[in-house]
Amino acid sequence: MNNARSGSGAAYLAALLFASIIGFSFLFVKLTVSRADPLDVLAHRFALTFIVLTIPVLAGWMRVKVSRKDIWRLLPLGLFSPVLFFTFQTFGLLSTSSSEAGIIQATTPVFTLLLASILLKEKTTAVQKLSLLLSVAGVIFIFAMKGGTQLSTANLGGIALIMLSALCFSAYSVLARPLSQKYAPLEITYVTVTMGFVVFNILSLGKHFAAGTITAYTEPLASPVYLGAIAYLGIASTLVTTLLSSFALSRIQASKMSVFSNFSTLVSIMSGALLLKEELYYYHIVGAAAIIIGVLGTSLGGARKPSGKEEGQSSASATAD
Secondary structure, eight states: OHHHHHHHHHHHHHHHHHHHHHHHHHHHHHHHHTTSOHHHHHHHHHHHHHHHHHHHHHTTSSOOOOOHHHHHHHHHHHIIIIIIHHHHHHHHTTSSOHHHHHHHHTTHHHHHHHHHHHHSOOOOOHHHHHHHHHHHHHHHHHHHHHHTTTOOHHHHHHHHHHHHHHHHHHHHHHHHHHHHHHSOHHHHHHHHHHHHHHHHHHHHHHHHHHHTOGGGGTGGGGOHHHHHHHHIIIIIIIIIHHHHHHHHHTTSOHHHHHTTHHHHHHHHHHHHHHHSOOOOOHHHHHHHHHHHHHHHHHHHSOOOOOOHHHHHHHHHHHHOO
16 A cells, blocks of 8 residues: 555656646747757757667666567557657747647646547546536637737647647547556657657758758757757656656556646746746636636546446557557
8 A cells, every 4th residue: 555655656746747847848949949940959859869868778777678569559659749749839839939838738638538538438527527618718718818919820820739739648648548557668768759759850851951951950059048958858858758757657547647737837837928028918817727727627527437347448458459
């Protein structure tokens, strides 16, 4: 019993650290995309992550044992995060403030609940349904209030991309839950990071080769601010958070893990307002409050747990080839 409690405590601490790091990541992404092409940012970010992770593996300090079959099992996970999640997030931040991105990202638990209901056949309570509607209302409220002042086609597209990134991370969380029971956090991290490194660098270098601008790939690396931001994104916000989320998801449910996105939302709002001097209006606060309250109700609203037989069937189907 004590071991179980200590394991859960460590998992919640990992989730809290994960949320804190993610909260600041929007700020650092904004700093990088103002100095480099989004694809270059992703390529540099995952190149650094891959190098930092590969050195101790090659040196034998960390062991990664995955077969070809294991890699194929983990590829769908890597597709949702990092490939789609970070692509939508980075391009979305071109026309969306870090504060708004953090607010919209708070809808992740709602998507997680919906996907769990569809894929794992989990039942929802009336409280959860009402809470889900409250979160959606919070997002709509922000859109509606901003529509009369700042909302443009570009900004709307940015918000849509951030919403898609939230959906992708929800899919990642649902898929990672059964996989994290089978694979160690480091194994999941290494496969998904390698996938991001290969995909983003092929796209970035391919784009520059086609346009004859290959030198543009390395130009941003001359900026100390850019290098510092990439270091945060590549090491803390990619490598460390992947390890933390994989560890947490191996011990707590995906819906409980997703609740911590509320804290990252508050961090992103405060960092954007204080450090980037982004304008924060009353409707951002009201909308964020509605989203957060709705998310808490959605995640903690007492969903009926499946029976042992149903749970076993769900886990088996989720991990099947």
